[in-house]
Amino acid sequence: MSETTNQFHGFSKAEDVAIETSLDGATTPNSVTGIRLQLPHTPARLSHESDSAPHHFQLVPVQPHELVTGQVVKDEKTGRHYKKIPVAKPAYSLGHTKGAPSTQTSGPRTTGRIGLGHALPTVEQNELYQAEKRSNKGSSTESFTGAGGYSRSSMDANTKEGRALLLQQLRELIHEEVSKANQGHAADIKKHVENVTQGTQQQLEEMLVSETGKRQTIDSDGDSDEKRDELYTENRVETVDPVVAERGLEDCNGDDGGDDDKLEFPNPWAAFRYKMREPFAEFLGSFILMTFGDGINNQVLVSGLIDPATAKGNYLSISFGWGIAVAMGVYVAGGVSGGMLNPAVTITLATFRKFPWRKVPIYIAAQLLGSFMGALCIYGLYINPIRMVDPEQTERTAAFFTTFPAEFLRTPATRMSSFYNEIYASAVLLIVILAIGDSSNTPPPDGMAPIVLLWLIVGIGATLGWQTAYAVNPSRDLGPRIMLWMVGYSPDILWTFDAWYWLWTPTLATITGALLGALIYDTLIYTGGESPINRTWKWSDVRLLPSSKSKSPSGQGEP
Template sequence: MRSRGSSIAAGGSRRSSFTAAEPPTSTAADVAVPIELNLPHRGSATSSANNSQIDLTGHQIYLPDNATGTSSPRGGVFELSQVGANEQVTGDVIKDVKTGKHYKKIPISKPAYSLGHTTGAPVVSGVANRSTGRIGLGHAFPTEEQNRQHKAEKAARKSNNTSGTRTPAVAAGSTAEHRASMDVNTKEGRTQLFAQLRDLIHEEFEKANRGQTEELRKHVRQANLEQRQHLQEHIEDVKAITNTEQPSQSEDGVQSEDSDLKASKDRYTTETAVATRDDDKRHAFGEKDSDGTLTMDQNGNAVRDPQPAECGFEGEEDDSDDEYAFPNKWAAIRYKLREPFAEFLGCFMLMVFGNGINCQVVISQLYDPSNAKGSYLSISFGWGVGVAMGVWVAGGISGGMINPAVTIALACFRKFPWKKVPIYIVAQILGCLMGSLCIYALYVNPIRIVDPDQTETTAALFTTYPAEFLRQPSTRMSAFYNEFFASAILLIVILAIGDSSNTPPPDGLAPLVLLWLVWGLGACLGWQTAYAVNPARDLGPRIMLSIVGYSSDILWTFNAWYWLWTPVIATCSGAIMGCIIYDTLCYTGGDSPINRKAKKHAPSLGPGSKQKMPAALSEA
């Protein structure tokens, strides 16, 4: 292996140097790759004299995929876990050249705060083929004679004229007696099945390669013609130089030949230099060499390859020094705001299904009590579907939180970046506002029929209100407790399905669990306060109702500012309490503040949860 350099961008600008190692052995010192880490230090020990005391355990770093030879998702994001130099390890280990400490790299494939994808979740796979018993479709497997007959009929149909009459071959084939199909479980059946599959694969490859082969031949012919033309021009140039010089002595002849060779060499060197510049330009876009090795820049550093799904590559005519280039202005804006956009769209979907089912059930009942379109359970199920659809839309991009209370709780207990919290909350409120506005426009005609004065009757279709018996000063605390308790239950389940040491659902199916969770919350805890459990779900529609003309007396000043202390404060505080309960009793990951080291030299828990199979899926 050869020595390579790389630039790393995580937690600040820093430079690193990678050196090739011998084939891995069993100790950390033998497999470690030297690297210089300038990460933000925890605590106040920032002087060079205290460098040896710095512990980078739990820090996240970004290592380019091409620089490390890994294929880890999310651009090579790793957690650091300190190991001893003589400790037995498996996998990749790096050594901090400043402190001399060894750290094992733990790849992070999905964030711990994502509701759409679960870290450590079992992968959904197909059921293995049965080795005994019969295969259901095997009894419909045709014999060789039936295949020949089918091909003959197909050829006859192609050769048939347009008069509508059938050829004798087709007529005979339609009345011929069909033999019984062959069982694929027999030896003859499997042999014939494999033969047909082989023929099918060959046919598909032939179709796919037919056009490519012709295109390749065209390029080869063009390259040969260009090479011949180039060689002919080079020969003519050499002849012209030779004819212009007439040496009188043999020594002059030798000199002339040397000059011709030198001119030819200079021409070849110039062409090589031009080709080298073209290669460097190609390498600048993160391409690999033909042998699969990493591309280096002029300084010998590995070139970071941007994610093609998010941004484009720089064009050859562009002399910009930017690391990324975009095809247009909107692509650059979307690259910066893709996560808030996903939260906006997820909350929009939540309102479409949630407010939509509210309007359909309640307005239809008010319009015609004998023909109501749904019941209370329909409302609970509609909100559950809204949550699942919202998380499925945004989960792979932003984590699919679609709830400011969840965002704040995960920032406190799962290291979700605090700098993203404000823009996430703004996007969530705007998404709920636009979603509720679209549903209001959809049902505006029946709303005006059943409630022309815009009272609380129709305002409650979009926002939340307490039951009549909870509107007294002595019962307001019960309304607060209802939302507090429901939000705590919500976060306990959310943290449980994201815990790889528990029983997480298969990856990508967490929204389905949230569907049943929200349905259960509505069916069991939703009567008294309409189970807001989401500040954006209540605040966004309130702003919308104020825009369309509803009175502020029923929106903002109602029941001593009910909208603030119940749907907002109670839900956020309940979400934090749910995280405290689960992390105190169940969670074993070092990213929770509940599991921080009590003393400086105390052992620390690793990042994330335990690396083991869920209890329900492990072997007995």
């Protein structure tokens, strides 16, 4: 860069006092405001100027032959001349740039509202604001306007007062816009309601006049009562509630629902399946239950007998396998039959939740048959290793399918412990089942109940399953027991063992425990009217408060 400095007195031509310099990186010249350029240091050959001279300059375009005073710079690339004017307080925001459009509509602001030019103030404005605050604090002359804003023409939006004022203005703006949007809305709604009410009243009056005329006509004929009833029947319009269409069937007239005799099925099997879909669901769900349950028993125990070093699982694996078995079985049957899969659950729901008693026998039969078939299929799957480790078909492998007590519980003095174990486990099972089905408690989201049951079975197996193999389900024990008897296992092992153990522990104890668990839950927590605990006590006048009338303990009358 080459520079030439000419000392001058008075006016001189711009080209005579120009300093040639490169303006690369400078702001693009603006036709309104010119260029604002900040030089880092005063050039050495201009050192005759005072040290207090400003280091900020404004470059204003001038013509080469124009008379100027002061210093001029010339762009060595474009050849243009710019007059160099010192600027003591440069502005960096749009609202303070020289020549920029004004952000104020009328005079200085005194209301404290923050405009475009003040939302992002300059450094000088911030310093001035801080100085004003310090001065006001010293003299106790601070003044506020509006929502806590200072009465001043500029305010720092990055301070507590500025943010508070800005938020208040935003709230006012939103309130104003919402008010405009809702203007007249209430009047429109009121007018609409009046029109609808007027139209409804008119229709009712027309219907009343029509019915009155018909009745007068019938009565004036002097007919008998039977004739009048016949005429009333002919003129009466019956309303029929809509019926939800059943899955897997279709109506030839295009109307869903109705009586079974009026339904059209594509084939006889579809009609039979429609009537038997609930027992079929219980059968298939129980089949899946035994597939996973007896499957994990045989995989872990038979593999351990063949080679203990390479056993395919342990006791925890069995607990998880049975939990998955219950979850998958409920997923298969839950949407159709409720996924009970357990005679003890079915009997309990019939007793405490008004499940139809007429369905109980067919449900239990389907559950037993499903458990039998599931155990039979698993026996056929593992028949080779079973015969390898137990060719005589003893209790050793029978325990892979059905339940037996631990060795130390096979005496008359300890039989009650086995009975108590199954009652306890079954009661816990039903308490949790009823809890997750109670809408006034904390039921799981739709489709998540089987996952809760999975962890419930894992927990029961891990804590209550050692002594009696946690049957908690009569069909889970009885179905495989019948299967073992049919494939050749001794009746002494299956039926007469330990004073008919199969009858009083995995059957009677589980049903008793399930009923006890439901009784406990309904007595302490459940408030539904279908429970016998919450029905009106006809033999006692129950009063919740001295001033109350006879009420059910749950606050509900007998359904």
